[in-house]
Amino acid sequence: MNTREQILSFLDCCNELFKCKFIMATTKIKDILKCIVNCPELYRLFEAVTQNFNYPEVKEQCLVSTNDGVYPRSYIILPQTVGNRLAFIFCLLVEFDKGTLSFNDFLRKYYPEDGSYFASHRAFCNNIIKPLQDAVSQVFAEELAAPAEQNAPQTRPDAGKAQLISAILLSISEEIEFVRQSGIKADDKGDGIKILTALAQAVRAEDGDLIEALTYGYDYFVLYHNCVSGGVAALVQSVANFKELISV
Numbered sequence: 001m002n003t004r005e006q007i008l009s010f011l012d013c014c015n016e017l018f019k020c021k022f023i024m025a026t027t028k029i030k031d032i033l034k035c036i037v038n039c040p041e042l043y044r045l046f047e048a049v050t051q052n053f054n055y056p057e058v059k060e061q062c063l064v065s066t067n068d069g070v071y072p073r074s075y076i077i078l079p080q081t082v083g084n085r086l087a088f089i090f091c092l093l094v095e096f097d098k099g100t101l102s103f104n105d106f107l108r109k110y111y112p113e114d115g116s117y118f119a120s121h122r123a124f125c126n127n128i129i130k131p132l133q134d135a136v137s138q139v140f141a142e143e144l145a146a147p148a149e150q151n152a153p154q155t156r157p158d159a160g161k162a163q164l165i166s167a168i169l170l171s172i173s174e175e176i177e178f179v180r181q182s183g184i185k186a187d188d189k190g191d192g193i194k195i196l197t198a199l200a201q202a203v204r205a206e207d208g209d210l211i212e213a214l215t216y217g218y219d220y221f222v223l224y225h226n227c228v229s230g231g232v233a234a235l236v237q238s239v240a241n242f243k244e245l246i247s248v
Contacts, residue, residue, distance in 0.1 A: 007041070014129050014133045050087045062076055076128070081231070082135050104117075168238050171235040176196050199211065215239055
């Protein structure tokens with residue numbers, strides 16, 4: 001299977017978790033993790049996002065329990081950035097798979113709903129699996145949009161380069177989301193998103209000259225509109241490192 005087919009297979013596995021009976025949920029979670037392992041591009045994506053990810057620390061921040069004096073309440077706050085969200089959900093699924101965190105106990109605590117496992121399972125899928133699908137679809141938007149015949153297998157780049165490409169594409173996705181949520185005018189948002197989308201395409205194509213031109217263009221966009229995200233400096237540096245790598 002080519003990359004597009006593998007991503008679609010992963011998304012289908014996530015849909016199977018939505019549709020399955022609660023008793024089959026942990027089996028479907030195993031299938032999702034297998035899809036990640038068997039798809040090189042997905043594997044490199046999750047390898048990139050978990051590389052410097054402090055799961056115990058983030059888990060403590062995301063799994064919230066409160067007691068307002070009336071009754072205790074537990075809920076989940078997913079990380080804001082796409083990268084950390086992917087890393088957290090992936091690590092959570094691995095815990096369910098390994099049995100270090102009981103899926104049943106997790107549902108009872110964080111998704112009590114009406115007291116039934118059916119409702120808890122549905123809430124879990126809507127609040128954990130759907131964001132996972134959305135984030136992966138966002139990162140691989142170009143592959144998913146392309147016709148199947150244009151996604152013929154290509155010679156795969158070396159692992160170091162592929163990991164850097166995955167990290168850059170993830171950063172671009174986060175930057176696009178930042179621009180989309182910013183307070184600048186709608187037309188200006190569209191211009192910034194076009195530049196970033198073209199930059200992602202240039203990175204995939206390893207077009208050094210176009211990468212350089214688009215980087216300058218986005219730098220001007222950021223300064224002109226005072227639309228500076230917390231991750232733009234790291235993105236620009238990663239793109240510069242990639243351009244140097246492909247110029248060798």
